[in-house]
Amino acid sequence: MKKMISQATIDRLPLYFRTLRLLEDEKISIVSSEELGRRLDITPEQIRKDLATFGQFGRKGIGYDVHDLKEKLANILGLHNRWRLAIVGVGHLGGALANYVNFASLGFSVVALFDNNPKIIGTQVNGIKINAASQMKRIFASKEVDIGVITVPASEAQAVADLLVDAGVKGIWNFAPTKLNVPLIIPLINEDLSIGLSALSYYMTQE
Amino acid sequence: MKKMISQATIDRLPLYFRTLRLLEDEKISIVSSEELGRRLDITPEQIRKDLATFGQFGRKGIGYDVHDLKEKLANILGLHNRWRLAIVGVGHLGGALANYVNFASLGFSVVALFDNNPKIIGTQVNGIKINAASQMKRIFASKEVDIGVITVPASEAQAVADLLVDAGVKGIWNFAPTKLNVPLIIPLINEDLSIGLSALSYYMTQE
DNA sequence: TAGATTGTTAATCGATTAACAATC
């Protein structure tokens, strides 16, 4: 990582990107931070500050070119990379992710599936064969996998993470509700669904 | 909401709760903020500060009683409420959530499913019948639904949110990648999976 | 020119970290 940019800023970039796409669909070619902010419930100052972190993308008195800014954000986010995913743990959630259409539109594709349940090894999901975890290293090489998605139970997640690291994974997207230890150079994003649901429960409990 | 407590603090409480559960399973009855911090990669000071927001739960020189603190956190988070969920949009993700076991262990249960696809209305997922969205109000009353889970495409999400609010939903868990407008009194948690994946792409792009 | 809007610097706000008295 070149420079330290706040997590909050990084997490807002996909929202800007998404909105610019919609604006492009609406044939709107110029947008102000004011309008972007209105669509996203984010202050215009915040948006300008976030964008200014990466360069000068707008024109004073005018606004931002929708197509141009969209492409620049795609570049910053690395969405032109056509990342290849492997999903480890083809239960309900893993299976759903294997079929998830939104990924494709962001440039991600699922190229491999792994599971240790002998009953499903060899079967296919969305046209992709499920392999035993022991095949990971071999398949990672042939399929050029970039990202490992962990959708196994928490108790097995660390072992899977170790296998992924050993197979040369470049990044990990973890859905198991547990802390993982992986080398610092490998980006890891935790997607713990129980946090959001518990937070919702908390807010519903406050009268 | 009685008092303003930071989102960051609320989001860490489920982690503490989860870890206390594991400690209880390990028959460990007393834990220090130091040990909790080690297991979660959170500083002990942060943990003490978070807990102190809600009261004095520990004993100086000793630590925290595992069972006691676990129960107190469950109460704060409202996890004793046995919340009842309705999932709107039974595609791959909605279907996966309908089968998600981790919910049950936190006290949530899925009691109703809705979809507008005539091909699947009337069929069952995990023993729960799929209804047309038009039935929402009636079914919310009879099934005493608390939480609405939105797993429809972004373009339909606002309409679904409106239906949920009209049916008297108490909280919304939104998986559609779009900003929703709902009355301020109704807690809304957004679970936008494309943010995490895009952030991962960003970090993998920085060399 | 007048009005609009960016990019950037300064001010404010809030969250994390450090320090330490209290006490088991």
Place this chain on the structure above:
DNA sequence: TAGATTGTTAATCGATTAACAATC
């Protein structure tokens, strides 16, 4: 008592918001 550990106050850090000069 000495060692451990909490709860809380003070210091620091970082993120958001406000203000405004530059300029289209």
